[in-house]
Every structure is written in C-alpha cells, then in structure tokens.
Amino acid sequence: MTPPSETSEATPSPAQNVKIEREGRVLVVTFDRPDKKNAMTGAMYQAATKALDDADRDGSIGAIVFRGAGGTFTAGNDIADFLAASRNPEEVPAFAFIKALAACETPLVAAVEGMAIGVGATMILHCDLVYVSPGAIFRLPFVDLGLVPEAASSLLLPRRIGLAKASELLLLGEPFGAEEAMRLGLANGVIAADKLKAYAVEQAARLAAKPRAALAATRRLIRGDRESVLARIDDEARLFALALQSEETRAAFAAFLAKKPS
Numbered sequence: 707m708t709p710p711s712e713t714s715e716a717t718p719s720p721a722q723n724v725k726i727e728r729e730g731r732v733l734v735v736t737f738d739r740p741d742k743k744n745a746m747t748g749a750m751y752q753a754a755t756k757a758l759d760d761a762d763r764d765g766s767i768g769a770i771v772f773r774g775a776g777g778t779f780t781a782g783n784d785i786a787d788f789l790a791a792s793r794n795p796e797e798v799p800a801f802a803f804i805k806a807l808a809a810c811e812t813p814l815v816a817a818v819e820g821m822a823i824g825v826g827a828t829m830i831l832h833c834d835l836v837y838v839s840p841g842a843i844f845r846l847p848f849v850d851l852g853l854v855p856e857a858a859s860s861l862l863l864p865r866r867i868g869l870a871k872a873s874e875l876l877l878l879g880e881p882f883g884a885e886e887a888m889r890l891g892l893a894n895g896v897i898a899a900d901k902l903k904a905y906a907v908e909q910a911a912r913l914a915a916k917p918r919a920a921l922a923a924t925r926r927l928i929r930g931d932r933e934s935v936l937a938r939i940d941d942e943a944r945l946f947a948l949a950l951q952s953e954e955t956r957a958a959f960a961a962f963l964a965k966k967p968s
C-alpha cells in the first residue's frame with residue numbers, strides 16, 4: 707500500500723484493488739475491484755490489514771472508513787482464491803485481516819452500499835459505526851458453501867441480535883436489507899447512496915476529533931473482552947480451514963465459478 711497523502715486526493719493502488727485516501731484525520735479505505743463486485747483477494751486483505759496497522763501507529767489518523775467502489779461493499783472472499791486456499795488452508799489471508807480488525811485501536815466506520823456478503827457482512831460487527839444505503843443487502847452464506855462463520859460472527863452475532871435471529875442468518879443464510887439491519891441494531895443509519903461516503907467521513911471525523919485516550923478506553927470498555935473474540939476467531943479459523951478442504955465446499959466454489967447452481 708502506498709502511504710496515504712495528507713490531501714484528500716486518492717492514492718490508487720491498482721495492483722491491490724484497495725484505494726487509500728486521506729481526508730483530514732480520516733483514512734478512507736475503498737475496496738476497489740468493481741468488475742468482481744469487490745471480491746477480496748489476498749492482496750486486498752493484505753492492503754487493508756496494513757491500513758489498519760498503519761493507522762494504529764500513525765497518531766495523526768483518528769478514524770478509518772471502509773467502503774466499496776461501484777455500488778457494492780464487497781461480495782466477500784474471492785471464491786477462486788478460496789479454491790486455491792483449499793489446497794493450503796493455513797495461508798488464508800482473510801484471517802490476518804479479521805484479527806487486525808478485532809485488535810484495531812483506531813475507530814472504524816463502515817459505509818455499506820449494495821452487497822455485503824461473507825466477510826463484507828461479518829466485518830461490520832467490528833465497526834464502531836455502520837451506515838448503509840437503502841439498497842444494502844447483507845448475507846452470511848457460510849453454511850451454504852460448506853463453511854463455518856468467521857470474524858467471530860458465531861460469538862458476536864448472537865450476542866448482538868440474540869440466538870434466534872443469529873441462527874436464522876447464520877444457518878439459513880437468509881439475506882437482509884438496510885431496514886432489517888437497523889431493526890436488528892446492526893446499523894446506525896440509512897443514508898442515500900450518493901451521500902453515504904460523505905456522511906460516513908463526517909461521522910468518522912467527529913470521532914477523530916474526540917479526546918483520543920478517552921475514546922480508546924471507551925471503545926475497549928464497550929467491546930469487552932478482546933481475548934475471547936480473538937480466541938473465537940482462531941477457533942472458527944481452524945474449522946474454516948478444515949471445511950475449505952471438504953468436497954462439498956470445493957464443489958460449491960467450482961459451481962459458482964462455472965456459473966451453475968450448486
């Protein structure tokens with residue numbers, strides 16, 4: 707990732723399909739692979755992980771906004787990458803990103819326009835503020851793909867929305883929209899798509915302007931026991947890595963890539 711500039715100009719990193727912009731004290735991280743619905747490759751996870759790490763080290767960054775280009779947040783992990791990772795499951799780069807999200811000390815704001823699938827949906831559980839466009843659609847398709855939940859969603863989702871609803875979303879993989887995200891308490895506001903980025907940056911700037919130590923301490927208190935979240939991420943990752951090697955998962959990936967129903 708190229709270090710962010712001090713201006714609001716974009717610093718494109720086309721190789722990684724993650725665009726990093728600096729808007730005052732806010733870092734805007736844009737998943738930028740619209741032709742593939744911003745599906746996350748290893749390089750994209752690495753760039754996003756580095757942005758999180760850099761932000762924690764750089765005292766001048768007060769908050770991070772995550773968004774997607776082209777009207778989609780992200781369609782989740784790149785399925786071709788998953789298929790490759792099924793041969794080498796310890797190397798799944800999503801896990802490092804997820805742990806960096808859970809451990810990040812810099813406040814995180816999500817601006818979700820369009821599809822937020824898989825990690826696109828689970829990562830919002832680690833964000834402090836979540837704004838969605840009216841057309842946002844979340845989906846947790848792990849079981850349908852022969853996988854298990856990740857990003858500690860098996861812990862955080864029941865904790866946030868109750869066991870009954872979390873089971874529906876994680877076991878049945880039912881999609882849900884902006885209004886449902888609001889009703890469930892997973893989002894803070896529904897904002898018109900053309901105003902979403904500006905609004906999220908504005909809210910992030912408000913966070914960035916707060917007394918830093920008090921904000922960090924309050925975040926830690928609100929989030930509670932980080933160790934149990936990190937431990938759950940590891941537990942899920944072990945099962946996820948095993949599932950990646952299963953025949954049913956490989957068949958589901960191959961069916962998606964071949965564009966036929968699994």
Ligand code: COA
Pocket residue numbers: 741742743745746781782783784785786821823824825847848851962
């Ligand atoms: N991995 C790899 N490629 C993906 C992708 C993913 N997760 N999601 C979308 N793409 C690609 C498609 O293969 C297609 O590529 P192509 O133009 O070269 O054929 C392109 O992005 C556009 O996707 P398409 O499916 O044609 O768009 P759509 O609007 O009809 O559907 C989605 C959008 C997001 C609903 C659909 O692409 C989808 O279900 N993606 C998979 C989501 C998923 O299961 N993610 C894994 C979570 S663990």
